Amino acid sequence: MAGKQFDQDFDGIDEGRIRREKAKARQLRNSRWWKEKIAQGRCYYCGREVAPADLTMDHVVPLARGGLSSKNNLVPCCKECNNDKKSRLTLEWQGYD
């Protein structure tokens, strides 16, 4: 997975914390809360209508930047925005909050 490789590009991150947060995110991805969120079929970043199956779970504040797998830090995101964000993160992701 690209995400895994991405995390390893950072030095000095707390890998234990990130592992825990990833496990939490995985749990939330199976939750009713998340299913209702993607059922709305909209990307948080670009606002386009996207089929729920094509929405990915994204951390608004990335785990590598101290973000948490909490409901207010997890948003549905289309694949384009997800890729776009990952490629830009090494510079600085501006976000839309």
Ligand SMILES: [Zn+2]
């Ligand atoms: Zn998008």
